[in-house]
Amino acid sequence: MKxxxxxxxxxxxxxxxxxxxxxxxxxxxxxxxxxxAGVNASDWKKRQGLMDQELPQTMGxxxxxxxxxxxxxxxxxxxxxRVFGFSTEGPAQAExxxxxxxxxxxxSLDFAAAAALPVAxxxxxxxxxxxxxxxxxxLLVNGASGSIGRAAVSFAVARGARAIGTCGAAxxxxxxxxxxxxxxxxxxxxxxxxxxxxxxxxxxxDVAGNGVxxxxxxxxxxPEHVVTIADFAGAEQYGVRFSRGDAGRALYxxxxxxxxxxxGGFSVPVGATFPLTDIAExxxxxxxxxxxxxxxxxxxxxx
Numbered sequence: 001m002k003x004x005x006x007x008x009x010x011x012x013x014x015x016x017x018x019x020x021x022x023x024x025x026x027x028x029x030x031x032x033x034x035x036x037a038g039v040n041a042s043d044w045k046k047r048q049g050l051m052d053q054e055l056p057q058t059m060g061x062x063x064x065x066x067x068x069x070x071x072x073x074x075x076x077x078x079x080x081x082r083v084f085g086f087s088t089e090g091p092a093q094a095e096x097x098x099x100x101x102x103x104x105x106x107x108s109l110d111f112a113a114a115a116a117l118p119v120a121x122x123x124x125x126x127x128x129x130x131x132x133x134x135x136x137x138x139l140l141v142n143g144a145s146g147s148i149g150r151a152a153v154s155f156a157v158a159r160g161a162r163a164i165g166t167c168g169a170a171x172x173x174x175x176x177x178x179x180x181x182x183x184x185x186x187x188x189x190x191x192x193x194x195x196x197x198x199x200x201x202x203x204x205x206d207v208a209g210n211g212v213x214x215x216x217x218x219x220x221x222x223p224e225h226v227v228t229i230a231d232f233a234g235a236e237q238y239g240v241r242f243s244r245g246d247a248g249r250a251l252y253x254x255x256x257x258x259x260x261x262x263x264g265g266f267s268v269p270v271g272a273t274f275p276l277t278d279i280a281e282x283x284x285x286x287x288x289x290x291x292x293x294x295x296x297x298x299x300x301x302x303x
Contacts, residue, residue: 003094004279004297007056009049012280012287020058023090023098025071030099032083036115037092037276038062039295044283060092060297064105064114068096077104084114085254086122093276093297103254106261116147116268116294121257124151125250127227127243128159131203135160140193140201140219143208144180145171147268147294148229152205153180154266155253164196166208178266190215206231206240213238269293 001022006014025031037060045051046059064084067077077083085102105114133139139156143149144165156163157179165180166189172182183192189212194200202225204216209230216226223239235242260266271293274282285291 001095002276003058003091004060004276005056005058005091006047009047009055012044012047012283014047015280015283017277017279020091020094022096025069025074025098027072028074028100029071030067030074030077030083030102031069031071032063032065032097032099032102033068034063034065034092034095034097034299035111036064036273036299037094037097037297038115038119039093039279039282039286039297040119041286044287047283058091058094060094060097061087062115062118063087063092063097063099064111065097065299077102082111082114084111084117086118086251093279095276095299101251101254104258106258108262112270112273112296112298113268115296116270117257118254120147120151120268120294121155121253122245122250123229123243124148125155125253126245126248127205127229128152128155129250130241130243131205131225131227133159133161133203137161137202138197139163140197140204140216141165141180142204142206142212142216143167143210143230144178144182145174146207149207150174150178150268151266152207153178154260156180158260158265164193164201166193185210190219193219203227205229206234209234213240216240270296272296273298275299 003020005018043059067081082105083102085099087097141152145167153163163180165175175182200219204220204226206228213234217223226240229243271291273296276297276299
């Protein structure tokens with residue numbers, strides 16, 4: 001199969017498309033003919049040598065495709081089904097991928113939109129679980145208009161919580177569409193939040209990592225009521241929990257997200273798509289931050 005790989009660390013130019021042996025599904029797994037694969041910041045961090053040090057490396061873990069091989073014991077999907085999920089034991093940015101965690105693609109989504117889901121929904125749900133968000137809480141989401149922020153607002157509202165979300169003025173309607181109450185970033189943010197919640201909030205989630213942890217701690221009444229997914233240094237400095245997947249992933253969200261999407265309660269915008277062969281261009285677009293929405297690699301058709 002064809003797959004994206006790099007054999008030395010560096011810029012996007014080190015990426016290449018290589019031939020690798022076809023993977024096969026093990027017990028409980030499915031293999032898919034990949035139609036779309038998500039691109040994340042971790043991809044270029046790996047390529048730059050800021051994470052794993054092994055060489056060569058393949059990349060990606062968000063996949064949407066068509067099941068073409070079933071592992072032993074798989075009963076909830078069949079050959080030919082459209083599924084999305086995580087490729088944890090091999091590349092996702094490839095023609096074939098083996099999924100250990102997967103679910104049917106919601107009927108309203110194409111492959112690109114489905115490939116944009118796994119990281120956003122798992123990360124958001126995990127952070128809400130770690131915060132203990134439940135019915136009756138007021139949650140502040142800092143950075144509510146991006147993929148993870150939208151998911152956090154939508155999930156909090158679905159749990160019966162009130163969600164206040166910080167974002168740029170141009171994205172207020174995005175937050176409202178997820179059931180949240182928007183507040184503009186920047187100077188005066190604390191006062192604007194208190195105008196909506198005079199006694200502060202119960203809990204706060206930092207998705208943006210833009211240096212406002214002290215404000216979130218103030219609004220939520222202490223660092224124990226705040227989780228960040230984006231500010232590791234700030235978490236250490238202020239005693240805030242940094243959300244990590246190694247503490248337990250919220251993989252149940254793959255099965256649950258379909259109902260929320262089909263009801264109109266959640267979506268992840270795809271900002272740009274690239275053929276697998278143009279993966280270097282996808283990395284350049286991601287690193288510049290000039291594309292709003294998720295970056296997705298296409299392999300074959302988009303539906």
